[in-house]
């Protein structure tokens with residue numbers, strides 16, 4: 001059993017939206033394929049992966065370093081003979097040869113993207129859905145029904161509150177019970193008006209989360225907290241810089257409701273610092289680490305270990321990114337749910353065809369691997385890369 005090729009292509013996922021920090025007019029993503037010499041059901045097994053929105057494609061790093069390390073590693077070091085499939089931990093170690101610790105930068109995105117493809121291939125070779133393989137390895141029962149929430153509510157050029165309300169209404173019509181909107185890209189009083197418009201629209205049918213994308217300094221984060229705490233929000237996300245743990249910890253004193261952060265922390269060491277110093281509360285707050293940006297599931301398993309050491313349950317994790325990889329982790333390892341972007345970042349985000357959101361949950365179909373083959377628009381671009 002061998003990995004015979006690793007391919008990457010950088011694709012546009014541009015759209016005219018803006019959060020408090022960046023616009024997505026030039027956003028790209030890496031699509032990767034890990035090609036094996038194994039056949040299942042009459043087809044060569046190819047694992048696929050891509051990075052989440054918000055960070056750019058990683059073609060340079062993948063082509064200059066990580067691809068060759070996989071292809072040049074002793075093939076036996078990449079295989080789990082006993083399990084009869086690839087060894088994602090061995091492949092991860094090969095990719096990280098000659099990489100110093102710390103300063104995670106964006107190599108974590110390159111490795112996370114390849115790691116997704118490796119797990120897809122690993123589960124396909126085992127002829128199982130990834131969530132079932134993960135649950136078996138951890139000795140727990142899989143839970144195929146997964147909570148999902150609808151992320152959107154971006155700033156668009158010329159957009160008014162009526163359009164924002166209509167967007168949120170459309171999520172409720174599609175079965176979601178939690179919706180998310182952006183804040184911090186407009187003055188506080190304007191954001192407050194937008195929030196009240198959305199709350200009036202969703203009423204008791206759903207809850208609202210708000211996301212500042214790390215925009216605020218301490219004073220502004222507190223001013224928003226004091227405004228936001230009068231509303232029954234699902235969470236207040238990424239108020240300040242993702243690495244400013246003191247800012248986050250200070251917010252807990254003024255904001256009693258749930259807070260969320262972690263999508264821009266890319267390693268178990270950063271996650272540990274958040275839990276050590278960030279004042280996050282395991283009884284109500286949410287952790288959003290996204291394996292596709294942070295060295296993949298091999299590293300995410302280490303993050304879950306750190307959570308355990310600090311008394312956190314995996315059920316407090318709702319990853320960023322809206323991809324099927326995190327849906328599998330949620331169903332296999334007992335996370336609290338997953339993000340979803342019903343109208344954005346297609347064809348990468350979303351669910352296999354025919355999967356519907358009901359009462360804020362989806363049920364995972366029984367597809368081998370991550371399940372990309374069940375999403376026709378996505379598997380089409382994937383197969384153009386490698387089959």
Ligand SMILES: O=C([O-])CC(=O)C(=O)O
Pocket residue numbers: 019053054151211213263320321339
């Ligand atoms: O707008 C973005 O960069 C995406 C984001 O923060 C989220 O999905 O939580």
Ligand SMILES: [Mg+2]
Pocket residue numbers: 211213237238263320
């Ligand atoms: Mg966010």
